[in-house]
Amino acid sequence: MLSVILPAYNEEKMISVAARTLSGILDEAGIPFELLFINDGSKDGTWSEICAAREKDPRVCGVCFSRNFGKEAAMFAGLEKARGDCCVVLDCDLQHPPEKIIEMYRLWEAGYEVVEGIKSDRGEETGFHRFASNSFYWLISKATGIDMGSSSDFKLLDRKVVDTLNAMPERSVFFRALSFWVGFRKAEVHYDVRERTEGVSKWSTKSLFKYAITNIGSFSSFPLHLVTVLGIITLIISIVFSITALVQKLTGVALGGFTTVIILLLFIGSLIMISLGIIGYYIARIYDEVKGRPRYIIEEYRG
Numbered sequence: 459m460l461s462v463i464l465p466a467y468n469e470e471k472m473i474s475v476a477a478r479t480l481s482g483i484l485d486e487a488g489i490p491f492e493l494l495f496i497n498d499g500s501k502d503g504t505w506s507e508i509c510a511a512r513e514k515d516p517r518v519c520g521v522c523f524s525r526n527f528g529k530e531a532a533m534f535a536g537l538e539k540a541r542g543d544c545c546v547v548l549d550c551d552l553q554h555p556p557e558k559i560i561e562m563y564r565l566w567e568a569g570y571e572v573v574e575g576i577k578s579d580r581g582e583e584t585g586f587h588r589f590a591s592n593s594f595y596w597l598i599s600k601a602t603g604i605d606m607g608s609s610s611d612f613k614l615l616d617r618k619v620v621d622t623l624n625a626m627p628e629r630s631v632f633f634r635a636l637s638f639w640v641g642f643r644k645a646e647v648h649y650d651v652r653e654r655t656e657g658v659s660k661w662s663t664k665s666l667f668k669y670a671i672t673n674i675g676s677f678s679s680f681p682l683h684l685v686t687v688l689g690i691i692t693l694i695i696s697i698v699f700s701i702t703a704l705v706q707k708l709t710g711v712a713l714g715g716f717t718t719v720i721i722l723l724l725f726i727g728s729l730i731m732i733s734l735g736i737i738g739y740y741i742a743r744i745y746d747e748v749k750g751r752p753r754y755i756i757e758e759y760r761g
Contacts, residue, residue: 459543460484460491460563463536465529466508466550467498473507473550477518480548480556487560493518494536494761495550499526505758512760519761523754531754533611533633537620539761546614547633553652554612561647562614571619571642575612578648612649613637629747682740685733692729695722 462480466473477493484491497505497520508520521535533547544566548554554575562573611634615623622640623633699722 459541460489460559461494461536461540461542461545462491462559463494463496463533463540463545463547464550465496465498465532465536465547466500466504467526467529467532468500468502468504469550470500470503470507472552473504473511476550476552477511477515479552480559481515481517483556483560487563489560489563491517492540492542492761494540495520496532496536497522498529498532499523509760520759521756521761522758524757525755527754529611530631530633534623534631535754535756537615538624539759540620543617544614545617545620547611549612554610555649555652558612558647558649559614565645565647566614566616569643570645571616572637572640572644573614574637574644574646575610576646576648577610578650610634616642618642629751629753630743631753681736685736688729688733692726695725 462484464476473495477495480491480493493511493515495508495511495518497508505520505522508518508522512518512520519539521539523532523535536547537545544563546559546562548556548559558575562575565573615637619637619640619642623636626636
């Protein structure tokens with residue numbers, strides 16, 4: 459059986475559309491399935507629509523969070539509740555083309571354990587939003603050593619992979635990177651991002667920036683190494699200025715002094731504060747992990 463996991467936040471207009479569309483496509487292909495909607499603390503009628511969809515089709519299941527815990531938590535809740543032999547994670551707005559699930563499923567039947575959805579085209583975006591997205595993927599790719607420039611949350615995972623991800627104990631998770639990190643036999647399916655038919659995107663540039671910082675911090679220690687690099691740069695600059703000062707002292711040339719000292723103090727002070735901020739951020743992540751709070755709280759389950 460195939461489990462289709464659909465995180466949903468304020469998507470009341472898309473629940474019935476998604477359920478109807480996916481059911482039609484999978485029934486036509488003869489694939490046994492369940493649709494697992496995760497209501498991530500929506501403020502509209504998303505949960506009511508999920509319950510209504512289940513009344514029409516018992517293959518629709520629903521998880522309702524007690525509040526908004528974020529998309530990462532919703533995806534992992536879906537993975538933990540899924541009963542299928544393989545799972546597909548799909549955006550509820552259907553910007554990930556559901557027809558591609560058939561192609562993914564056939565590759566899984568051929569023996570592939572992770573089938574990645576690779577974006578051929580990102581769809582319509584503002585120039586700044588596209589720049590921010592490309593910058594994030596460049597940073598995370600450099601930080602993790604994994605090329606994630608065209609990756610997405612749209613992917614199929616074998617039960618073996620799902621069980622491996624569910625066994626990971628950390629609270630702060632980055633699904634997209636972890637599914638790369640676990641390995642297993644991979645294949646790719648290319649797709650074009652579609653435009654939404656209902657509702658509006660929940661991803662603003664601000665939320666994308668927050669998402670980037672959180673996931674880089676949760677998956678990579680690269681920013682901590684950046685502190686060391688900044689320290690080395692500061693040391694080199696200090697050596698250069700020290701040699702310059704000694705040469706001027708020995709040759710009897712008077713130093714301008716005051717301006718140089720102020721600039722150096724501001725420069726070094728800024729690097730120290732940035733470094734402390736990076737270290738403090740990681741200490742906060744450690745604090746969150748040590749507390750051991752659950753990734754999410756389920757208020758209600760229909761399945």
